[in-house]
Each structure stands twice: as structure tokens, then as C-alpha cells.
Amino acid sequence: MIQCGWWRGAVIYQIYPRSFYDSNNDGIGDLPGVYAQLDYIANLGVDAVWLSPFFKSPMKDYGYDISNYRQVDPVFGDVEDVKKIVAKAHSLGLKVLMDMVLCHTSDQHTWFKQSRSSKCNDKADWYIWVDPNDDGTPPNNWLSIFGGSAWEWDSHREQYYLHHFLSSQPSLNFHNSAVRQQMLDETEFWLQMGIDGFRFDAINFCFHDSLLTNNPAKCKDKRRGRGFSTDNPYAYQYHYYDNTRPENIAFIEDLRELLNQYPGAISLGEIAAEDSIETMAEYTHSNNRLHLAYNFELLTDECNASYLHQVINQVNQKITGGWPCWAIGNHDVVRVRNRWGGDKGSLAQTKLYHTLLLSLKGSACLYQGDELALPQADIEYVDLCDPYGIRFWPRFKGRDGCRTPMPWNEQLNCGFSQAKPWLPVAKGHSALAVSHQLQDGDSMLSFCKHLLSWRKNSEVMRLGEMKDLQVEGELLSFIRYDELVCILCILNLSDKPVDYKLAKNYALVEKNCFALGLYLQKGQQIKLSPYSALLVEIVATAE
Numbered sequence: 158m159i160q161c162g163w164w165r166g167a168v169i170y171q172i173y174p175r176s177f178y179d180s181n182n183d184g185i186g187d188l189p190g191v192y193a194q195l196d197y198i199a200n201l202g203v204d205a206v207w208l209s210p211f212f213k214s215p216m217k218d219y220g221y222d223i224s225n226y227r228q229v230d231p232v233f234g235d236v237e238d239v240k241k242i243v244a245k246a247h248s249l250g251l252k253v254l255m256d257m258v259l260c261h262t263s264d265q266h267t268w269f270k271q272s273r274s275s276k277c278n279d280k281a282d283w284y285i286w287v288d289p290n291d292d293g294t295p296p297n298n299w300l301s302i303f304g305g306s307a308w309e310w311d312s313h314r315e316q317y318y319l320h321h322f323l324s325s326q327p328s329l330n331f332h333n334s335a336v337r338q339q340m341l342d343e344t345e346f347w348l349q350m351g352i353d354g355f356r357f358d359a360i361n362f363c364f365h366d367s368l369l370t371n372n373p374a375k376c377k378d379k380r381r382g383r384g385f386s387t388d389n390p391y392a393y394q395y396h397y398y399d400n401t402r403p404e405n406i407a408f409i410e411d412l413r414e415l416l417n418q419y420p421g422a423i424s425l426g427e428i429a430a431e432d433s434i435e436t437m438a439e440y441t442h443s444n445n446r447l448h449l450a451y452n453f454e455l456l457t458d459e460c461n462a463s464y465l466h467q468v469i470n471q472v473n474q475k476i477t478g479g480w481p482c483w484a485i486g487n488h489d490v491v492r493v494r495n496r497w498g499g500d501k502g503s504l505a506q507t508k509l510y511h512t513l514l515l516s517l518k519g520s521a522c523l524y525q526g527d528e529l530a531l532p533q534a535d536i537e538y539v540d541l542c543d544p545y546g547i548r549f550w551p552r553f554k555g556r557d558g559c560r561t562p563m564p565w566n567e568q569l570n571c572g573f574s575q576a577k578p579w580l581p582v583a584k585g586h587s588a589l590a591v592s593h594q595l596q597d598g599d600s601m602l603s604f605c606k607h608l609l610s611w612r613k614n615s616e617v618m619r620l621g622e623m624k625d626l627q628v629e630g631e632l633l634s635f636i637r638y639d640e641l642v643c644i645l646c647i648l649n650l651s652d653k654p655v656d657y658k659l660a661k662n663y664a665l666v667e668k669n670c671f672a673l674g675l676y677l678q679k680g681q682q683i684k685l686s687p688y689s690a691l692l693v694e695i696v697a698t699a700e
Contacts (some may be wrong), residue, residue, distance in 0.1 A: 164354070164423045164448055164520060165480055166619030167204035168609060169254065173488045174211055174233055175219060176562050179574035186562070186573070188229065188238035191393045195245050197591065201528060202609035205252035207356050207425070209488060211239075215265050217325045217544065220256075222263035222356065228342040236350075244353045252353035254425065254493055259340050261326040265693075269327050273313045283336050284327045285319035285365060286311075298371045299399045300391045300555035302384065304548045307399065321362050321399065323544060331363045337408055341415055354416070354423035360447070361430050361441070364405045373397065382596070383453040384429045384489060386553045400432040406439070409446050416448075424659040425482060425522075426450040434471045442477025449482040449520055460497035460510070462650050466628035469517060473623060481519035485510055486527045494560045495533040505674065505688040508604050509648060512673050514689040515612050516646045518623040518637065523605075526563055529568045529594060530601035534561040534583030542580060558583075566592040604673075611671045611692075617642040632657060632685075636695075642669075645695045649674075649685040657683045662698055669694035 176180040178190030188211060200205055200632050210220035215226040220230070229235050246253045262269055265584040287296040287308070295308035301324075311323040319328040329336050344355065369394045372394040380392040409426075414420045426447045431438040432453035440447045454468045472481050493510050494502040507530040514521050536557045541547050546555015557580055563570035564586040570588055571582050594600035612618045617639045626635040631651035637644045645663075649655045659665070659681040674689025685691060 159628070161620065162423065163204065163252065163421060167252075167520045168202075168515070168522065168612070169205045169207050169425070169482075169522045170198055170201065171207045171209065171487060171522055172198075173209045173525060173560055175209075176560050176573075177525060178563065178565065179576070179578070182572050182575040183232075184576040184578050185232050187232065188234035188242060192238065192242050192245060195242070195249055195251065197401060198321070199246075199249040199251055202606055202613055203251070203523060204613075205254055205353065206246060207254040207522065208242075208256060210256045210258060210358075215263055215325070217263070218323055219542070220328050221258055221441050222261075222265075222323065223258055223699050224263040224265040225267075237351075240350060249350075252421075253351075254354045254356050254423070255347060255352055256358055257344060257347075257355040258358040259329070259344075260331075260359050261321065261328045261573070262408070264325045264327055273311055273318075276314055276316075282333050283330055285330050286316045287319075287369065288312060288316055297369045298394070299369075300372075300394060302389070303545050304389065304391075319365065321359070328362070328365070328551070330606055331404070331408060332367055337411065341411060341606055344412065345415060348416070348419045350423055354425065354448075356425045356427065357447075358411075358427055359400075360409070360426040360427065360450075361401040361405060361428055362399075363408055364402040365400070366402060370398045372399060381457075383433060383457065388552055388698040389549065396431055401436055409440060411512075413445050413447070423448040428452045434468075434475050435520050437472070437481070438475040438477070438479065441476065441481075443478055446479075449480060451482040451484045451522060452489075455483060455514075456487065458496055460650070462628045462631045462633045462648075465513070465633055465650075466626060470626055473518070473626065481517075482522065483514055483517050483519050484522040484524075485514050486524035486525065487522065487560070489556050490559065492531055492533045493527060494530050502532065503688070504601060507601060508535060508673055509650065509688045509690055511605060512565055512608060512671075512692070513633075514619065515608055516635075516648075516690075518621065518639070521615060524559075526559075528602055528605040529564070529589045529591065531564070531583070531586060531589060533558045534581070534586070536561075536581065538571065540581055561586070564590040566590050608671065615642075615644070615669075617644055630655065643695050644669075644692055644693050647683065647685060648690045649688065652687045655685055657685065659683060659695075663695045664698045666694035666696055 175186045177186040178194050179186050180189035211229050211233040212223045213225035213230045214220050214222050243253050268283050270278050272284045295306050299307040301307045303322050357449050375395050380387045385391050424447045428436050428450050437450040443452050491564050494507045498506040543555035543557045561580045561583045562573035562578045567587050573588050594602035621637045621639040624636050632655045634647045647657050670693040674692050675686040676691050677684045
């Protein structure tokens with residue numbers, strides 16, 4: 158038996174509390190709603206839950222703008238609700254991770270209010286304040302991901318302050334040791350409450366270049382959207398100086414040292430960088446940095462076998478001293494059913510995508526509703542809440558389409574709430590409700606539970622190594638292995654049958670097999686139906 162931390166090979170279920178389940182019928186999901194549905198999550202067969210932010214917040218960015226790290230926003234409940242979730246989750250065998258946003262606060266945080274009040278106070282240097290150029294312009298060319306300059310003029314101090322996202326999300330100054338210690342203290346507050354770890358939002362954005370060097374321009378054919386679209390001016394620069402700075406490593410090591418004081422507590426970092434895979438490797442390559450990290454390379458529109466082969470191969474080659482984590486969906490991107498499957502993304506395709514996710518070497522994040530194969534909701538402009546979408550409408554419609562209420566049954570508002578939901582319930586989601594899918598053995602939910610169960614009972618699929626990654630047309634194949642077992646993984650990403658030739662010195666052990674769709678074996682030839690997968694044990698034979 159391989160001995161390792163619980164997080165290796167774990168499947169982490171992401172909950173966006175605002176849209177999960179509304180317990181008090183005010184139209185907004187809350188922490189008691191999460192508590193009420195923990196049995197559902199445990200029955201899926203996942204290992205942990207990750208709760209998107211529930212901190213006190215003015216909700217300009219729906220919780221990712223924090224005004225108090227130690228308080229729960231009343232719309233979600235209170236600290237006692239967090240304690241109840243942790244206790245019940247642990248009784249069900251689930252770990253609890255929470256989203257921690259370290260790189261910035263809300264402009265309503267008392268720290269920022271004090272910082273902006275004058276140039277001479279205890280918090281004056283807690284944020285990044287810079288004098289204007291002689292002509293009044295910002296100090297350099299850095300841009301905000303959410304549009305426009307990353308610098309906002311403040312009339313109180315007659316200086317600019319830095320913000321990587323909304324102007325109401327001022328960036329903390331991590332060059333200040335007091336700030337670094339304070340953020341460690343905020344993290345420890347929740348560790349002392351029994352939280353099992355954190356998903357660290359935009360973890361590579363903590364430090365900036367203290368010399369404020371301009372970012373170089375990026376030519377059009379080099380622009381790639383990773384967490385933003387290529388028509389966003391943010392894509393026009395190489396972001397060498399405003400994030401992913403070398404000083405960040407020492408702070409990550411401080412975070413890990415803190416977590417090590419709480420047995421079993423882990424760190425999962427979100428990485429969006431110029432070379433996200435290289436940064437993942439750097440941030441996880443030793444046992445004194447992040448336990449896990451994921452990037453946006455599988456959260457893009459590309460999904461052909463060649464692209465997947467390229468990304469998986471790079472991760473396998475570069476992350477040699479750490480452990481990878483994979484995600485194909487979250488609260489920031491179009492739901493995978495449509496992002497990879499197109500407007501008419503099918504159930505078969507969605508099942509295949511999740512088979513891939515749960516077959517790769519590493520841990521995995523599963524976003525709420527993807528286990529139901531929910532399609533992206535089409536939100537009218539008048540109903541938009543996401544400031545990112547409002548800014549870049551209509552070419553980029555924002556993130557609300559993947560954040561609509563979870564459909565629990567076919568009653569009013571799909572059982573999410575008796576009140577008008579904060580976002581409209583998506584058309585067509587009622588037919589995909591949990592109550593309906595639980596009764597259907599062919600549903601996406603039934604499929605996910607089966608796949609998760611098979612994976613959990615297979616040590617090699619959770620913890621094994623990976624080799625022989627191959628691509629031929631739209632056929633992707635690889636082997637997961639340990640000292641005892643080899644599992645051949647074949648995935649047909651096309652809408653046509655394909656043939657796979659098994660090496661002549663191998664045979665299938667079909668009693669240890671997970672199949673999606675149909676396959677037919679004739680000698681060493683295996684024919685797979687469209688959008689199908691075969692995960693099967695193989696053994697060497699005498700030639």
C-alpha cells in the first residue's frame with residue numbers, strides 16, 4: 158500500500174455557495190444550504206469540498222473582494238455555520254477546503270480605509286501607492302484583467318494604487334513584512350477552526366516588481382486567453398513584472414510552514430501565468446511549497462487530442478518533484494459541456510471529458526453541476542451580475558452563465574429557493590435536476606458516481622504513475638501503473654469509431670475495467686465507438 162497524504166489522488170468538489178442551495182429562501186445560497194446537502198456530496202464519492210469565498214464582503218466581485226477575513230457575510234450565515242459544516246463533513250469522511258484570497262482586499266476593508274487616509278499611518282504602506290508621472294499619468298503600463306489600467310487614482314492621498322482585478326480590489330503590498338505576517342495570521346484563524354486546507358486564489362499575484370518596470374508588448378500571434386479572452390487588452394502584454402515574481406516563493410514556503418503545524422492541512426494554488434505549467438512546477442516541486450496547483454490550460458476552448466496530448470505531456474515532464482491537480486471546469490469559465498462540446502455538446506461528450514479528468518495522474522477538481530452535465534446558461538444582459546461580463550459584453554458574456562442556481566428538483570426554481578434567485582434558473586436545467594438523474598441509471602450523475610467509485614477503489618488510478626502517452630488522430634492513450642498493476646487508458650474524442658492496436662505482448666484483464674460507450678476486441682485490435690473510453694488492466698504475455 159502506497160503511503161501518502163490524503164490529497165494525493167483526491168477528488169475535490171467545488172461549491173459556489175451563492176448558487177448551491179438556499180436554506181432561508183432569500184434567493185441566495187448560503188452555508189446552512191451547504192450543510193443540508195453534504196450527504197449528497199458524500200454520496201458522489203468525492204474526497205473533499207472546496208467552498209468559494211463566504212467572507213464579509215460588499216460583493217462587488219461576489220466574495221472575492223474581502224472586507225473582513227474573520228467574519229462570514231450575513232448573506233451566507235455566520236462562523237458557527239462554518240463549524241457545523243466542518244463537523245458534519247468530517248463525520249461523512251469529507252475534508253473541507255476554503256477559498257483564501259491573499260493578494261488583495263476590498264476597498265471597504267478597514268486596512269485600506271486607514272491606508273488611504275494619509276501617507277503617515279500604521280497601514281500607509283500596506284497597499285501599493287505610487288506618485289503619478291509628471292504629466293499625471295499612471296506610473297507604468299500595467300493592466301487590470303478586468304479591463305483598463307491596473308492603477309486607480311485616489312484623491313485622498315493624491316496617488317495611484319495598484320489593482321489587478323476590479324478597482325475596488327486594491328492589491329496588498331507583500332513587500333511589507335507586516336502584511337505577510339498578517340495574511341499568515343488570517344489563514345491560521347481558519348486552521349484553528351478545523352479547516353483542512355485552502356484553495357489560494359491567484360496565488361502568483363502576491364508580489365509585484367518594486368521597480369515598477371513596464372511589461373513588454375506581446376505580438377498578436379502570441380496572445381493566448383487563459384482566464385481572459387484574447388480581445389482583452391490584458392492579453393497584449395507579457396506579464397513579467399506585475400505578477401509571478403521570484404519573491405513569491407519565499408512567502409509560499411512560509412505558508413507551507415504554517416500549514417505543516419496542522420497535520421493534514423493542504424494548499425491548492427490557482428496559477429495563471431505566462432508559463433502556467435512551469436510556474437506550477439516551480440510552486441510545487443518540493444515538500445516545502447504548495448501541495449497542489451492547477452492552471453487554466455484545460456479551462457480553455459481547445460480540446461482536440463493533439464492539444465490535450467501537448468498539455469498533459471508538458472505537465473508530466475515538468476512536474477517531477479510535485480503532484481499535479483487537474484480542472485476542466487470552475488466558477489470562472491464556460492461549462493465544459495459547451496466549452497469543449499460546442500453549442501450542442503452532448504451527454505456522451507461530457508462523460509468522456511470527465512473520464513479523461515479522472516484518469517490523469519494527479520488530483521482533480523469537480524465543479525458543482527458538472528456532475529449533472531449542465532450546459533452553460535444564456536444570461537440576458539439585463540440579468541448580468543458579473544462586473545467582468547458587464548465590462549466586456551457582448552463578445553465576452555462574463556462568468557454568470559456557469560454560476561446559475563443548482564437544479565435539485567423540478568419544482569419552483571428547480572428546488573434551489575422559494576424566492577427569486579439572484580441569477581435566473583437556466584432554461585433546460587430542470588430536466589437535468591438531481592432528483593431526476595438519481596432515478597436514471599444512464600444519467601451523468603449515475604455515471605459520475607460509478608466512475609468515482611471505480612477510481613476510489615483503484616490505487617493505481619489514484620496514485621500510480623503515467624507513461625506511454627500517445628496521440629493518433631483524435632485517439633488519446635496512456636498507461637497508469639504501479640509495481641503491481643497497469644491500466645491502459647484509451648479515449649476516442651471523435652464522433653466516429655476508431656481502432657486501437659494493442660501491443661502484441663499484452664492482453665486485457667477485463668474483470669478490472671471501466672468502459673464508456675462500446676468497444677469490440679478482435680485479437681490485438683480494439684474498436685471504440687464515438688466519444689468512448691476504455692480503462693482496462695493489461696498484463697504482459699509470453700511472445
